[in-house]
Amino acid sequence: MAADTDHDDAAEGPGTFSRLGRVLFGLGLALQASEDFRDIDDSIEYAESEGVPVPELAAPFASGMMFVGGLGVALWRAPRIATGAVVTFLAVVTPTMHDFWNAEEGSGSGDRLAFFGNLAMFGAALVFLREAYR
Numbered sequence: 001m002a003a004d005t006d007h008d009d010a011a012e013g014p015g016t017f018s019r020l021g022r023v024l025f026g027l028g029l030a031l032q033a034s035e036d037f038r039d040i041d042d043s044i045e046y047a048e049s050e051g052v053p054v055p056e057l058a059a060p061f062a063s064g065m066m067f068v069g070g071l072g073v074a075l076w077r078a079p080r081i082a083t084g085a086v087v088t089f090l091a092v093v094t095p096t097m098h099d100f101w102n103a104e105e106g107s108g109s110g111d112r113l114a115f116f117g118n119l120a121m122f123g124a125a126l127v128f129l130r131e132a133y134r
Contacts, residue, residue, distance in 0.1 A: 018131075019076075025124055026074025029086060033067035050097050065089050073125075079132035086125045094118040 036043045040060060047055035047062075066089050072082025098118060100111035 021124075022076065022128060022131075023074045025121075025128070026070045026072070026082075029070030029121070030067050030074065031070075033063045033070060036063035037067070047097070050099075052096065062089060062093060073128055079128070083125060083129040083132045087122070087129050090118055090122040090125055094122060 036059070040063070043059040043063060044055045047059040052058050065085050069082045069085035069089060072078050073086060076082075094115060098111040098115035100109075100115055103111055
């Protein structure tokens with residue numbers, strides 16, 4: 001039995017849904033990062049407001065890491081590095097940039113939504129990281 005098989009519908013072939021999910025996940029990350037680059041000044045300003053050191057370097061670096069990692073996941077090229085970059089990005093950015101628990105009363109709903117969205121993506125990234133090491 002091949003290592004790439006899973007329990008997808010046999011008519012679709014083994015791994016079809018996993019590959020589709022990987023492509024959608026990776027493209028979603030890359031497209032989100034490209035939006036960060038479109039509004040890089042806003043990304044830098046937001047990082048600065050969250051107390052990120054050297055935000056003019058950290059924000060573009062983090063967005064670049066997510067962009068390259070997302071493309072790597074979507075294309076399944078250098079999957080250990082790509083998924084590792086995504087996992088690292090999400091592990092650092094999620095609690096740092098979306099710390100809704102520290103927001104003033106009634107103002108953390110956007111951060112709460114972003115935190116839980118990132119948490120879901122972190123879970124998916126961990127699954128793909130495991131697949132990269134199979």
